[in-house]
Amino acid sequence: MSRRSAELPDTTKPTPGPWLKVALIITILVVLVVAVASWYALRPAPQAVVDPTPTATSAPVGPGLANGCLAGPDRTAAALIAAQGKAPHTTLGAIELTAAFLRWQAQYPFPPAGDSGLVSKTMAAAKATPDMKDLAGTFSARPVAQPGQTITTSMAQGKYFVESAEADQAQITVGSTVVINGTAVDPQNRGVSFTVTLVWESGVWKISKMEPSRVPDQVFSQGTSFVGGC
Template identity: 35%
Template sequence: MAATTPRPRRRILWILIAVVVVIALAITGAVIAGALRAGQDDPTTAPSTSSSPEPSKSATTDAEPTGCLGGQNRDADMLLTAQADAPHTSNGAVEVTAAIVRWMYRAPVPAPDEIASVEGELFSDQANAQFRDLASAYETSPNPSGGIVEEGRDFYISTIPGVWHLESYTDDTATVSVGGGYVIDGELSPQLRSSTTFELAWERDAWRLVKGESPRPTQELFSLGTTFTGGC
């Protein structure tokens, strides 16, 4: 199958700490379609390299992640609803990760009062102070795309073309990768995709954010991951 050669990968400092990166690739529709089919065939098997993490055998099978838990909006209510509704399962952790990505990576960025309304619930007790300080992070890096989207243009990450991969799981911890598509000025980009990896912990009866991890390369995640059943 012929495909346009992807642009060189760009590692960009994300808004929280250097370990959370978005890599934009110019991926043709044919490449994306083939990648998603491959992910559906074998959704939780990492590439055959010794350094790649593999999901725990204890991962629970339940309702497949929709990528839209909490509703269509990208606000504090959506995020907190997703946290409250997500079950204590691996797929529940995936849903919360998708909700965090949808809420966090957008422009205009969340207002200070909205950030304040979620900080107490969003973060795990294990998260360090720098990682928790979203207001300062947005002030330092007001464009969460790291330059992928031009300054002054509205954008958000959609899970409609998105995928997920469970990197690791125990009863109380999960590391999840989520891939999404950039929606710029209301239009879904046919080329720009993102890759984000978060570690979560089950605390106080909900999945909460511990830290960001170095994400998989975007093209690798889209070839490996499982498509969301809905997306928004």
């Protein structure tokens, strides 16, 4: 299957913040519903392509170890925060919480403002990006889909990379499948991926930033599979 090559970024222009890129990806998911063919043209160029070999150092992580459904099937703030409390102080715990957080934040209709504020208060690291500290504001700035439409992501076919891992910090990339009105689409063609940086603070993993990095095709073709993804 041929694909359009991503355009190189114009380095003479200011680089947008990571959450602006996140909003652009959400825009693309909305466009998918009304014009699938435009997806390839609109997909943003990746920030970087890194060595595809996972480099976990603080705990052994292999195929079939990371649970892609730590928060369970619910996409509520309560389920996500409960998952934060369950995620162990290991690379595996960081991977599982990353999957839970990405699954929660990639939903439309967006989470209620009260839930978003609670997640920011509970899960944003002390040195988190401003957008992570104000998720309610972040969601309010995102584009909306057509009335009655739902957009979510699934970890059932999800993949992950451990970009780096230390005792109290980890950087995890996760790819998930787009689900439109309850129907999952081919992850090789309709997947999304984000890299999340986590730090261990106050006895739990917290999130300092989230940004696009690897192209989704690379994550799905070379990443490690979750078990029990939802």
